[in-house]
Amino acid sequence: MSKTDDERRGDSPRALVAGVMALLGAMFFAVLLGDDVENFTGTEWADLPPALILRYLLAMGLGGALAGWLLAGMFGRAGVAGWAVAAIGGVIATCCAGLFGSAVGLLPDLLTDGWQISDLIPILFGLLVLPLSMAARPFLALGWVVLIVVTHVLAKRRRG
Numbered sequence: 001m002s003k004t005d006d007e008r009r010g011d012s013p014r015a016l017v018a019g020v021m022a023l024l025g026a027m028f029f030a031v032l033l034g035d036d037v038e039n040f041t042g043t044e045w046a047d048l049p050p051a052l053i054l055r056y057l058l059a060m061g062l063g064g065a066l067a068g069w070l071l072a073g074m075f076g077r078a079g080v081a082g083w084a085v086a087a088i089g090g091v092i093a094t095c096c097a098g099l100f101g102s103a104v105g106l107l108p109d110l111l112t113d114g115w116q117i118s119d120l121i122p123i124l125f126g127l128l129v130l131p132l133s134m135a136a137r138p139f140l141a142l143g144w145v146v147l148i149v150v151t152h153v154l155a156k157r158r159r160g
Contacts, residue, residue, distance in 0.1 A: 012072070012158065013072050013075055013076045013154070013155030013158045013159060014068075014069055014072040015069075016072075016151065016154055016155055016158060017068040017069070017071070017072035017075050017093070017151055017155060018064075018065045018066075018068035018069040018072065019065070019068070020068060020147055020150075020151045021064035021065060021067050021068030021071075021093050021094070021097050022061040022062070022064040022065035022068065022097075023061070023064070023147075024064055024094060024097060024130065024144065024147060025060040025061050025062075025063050025064025025065075025067070025097040025098065025101050025130065026057055026058075026060050026061035026064065028060070028094075028098075028129065028130040028133040028134070028140075029056060029057060029060035029098075029101065029129060029130075029133070030057060031133045031137070031140060032129060032132060032133040033053065033056075033057075035133075055105060055108070056101070056105040059101045059102070059104040059105030059107075060097065060098070060101035060102075060105070060129070061101070062100070062101065062104050063096075063097045063098065063099070063100030063101025063102070063103070063104050063105075063126070064093075064097035064100075064101065066096075066097075066100045067092075067093045067094075067096035067097040067099075067100055068093055068097070070096070071089050071092060071093045071096065072155070074086060074088065074089025074090075074092070074093070075089055075090075075151055075152050075155035075156075076152060076154075076155025076156040076157075076158060076159045077156070077159075078156065082152075082156070083152065086148065086151075086152035086155075087148065090144075090148035090151075090152075094130045094131065094144070095127045095128075095130065095131065096127075097130060098126040098127055098128065098129035098130040098131075099123065099124070099126040099127045100126070101126055101129070102122055102123045102124075102125065102126025102129065103123045103126065106119060106122060106123060
C-alpha cells in the first residue's frame with residue numbers, strides 16, 4: 001500500500017481522527033456503563049468481573065480508533081461542503097466505533113465458543129451504544145459536537 005503525499009510529509013489527519021474517535025468510543029461506553037452501574041445492587045456489582053469492563057472499555061477505544069482511521073478522509077476538507085462531510089463523518093464514525101468496538105469486545109468469546117447467529121445482535125447493538133449514551137445528556141452531546149468540530153479544524157490544518 002503506497003502512502004499519499006500528506007502521509008509521507010507527516011501531515012495526514014488519520015492519526016488525529018483515530019485518536020479522537022478512540023477517546024469518544026471509550027468515553028461514551030464508560031458513560032453508558034456508568035448509568036447501569038448506578039442501579040446495581042452490591043451483589044450485581046460483585047458479580048461483574050472488572051476484567052470484562054476493562055476488555056470492553058479497551059475494545060470500544062480500539063473500535064473508535066479503527067473507525068477514525070478508516071473515515072479520516074471525511075475530516076479537514078475546505079468549505080461548507082467540507083463541514084457537512086465532517087458532520088456526516090462524525091456521525092458515521094461514532095456509530096462505526098460502537099459497531100467495531102462491540103465486535104472487538106466479543107472477539108474472545110467468538111474465538112472460544114465459535115460464531116453463532118445470535119452473536120450478531122450485540123455486535124449490531126454496538127451501532128447504538130454511543131448515540132444512546134448521549135440520549136438525555138445535552139452536555140455530552142454538546143461535547144461530542146465540540147470534539148468533532150475541533151477534529152475537523154485540526155485535520156484541516158494538517159492537510160494544509
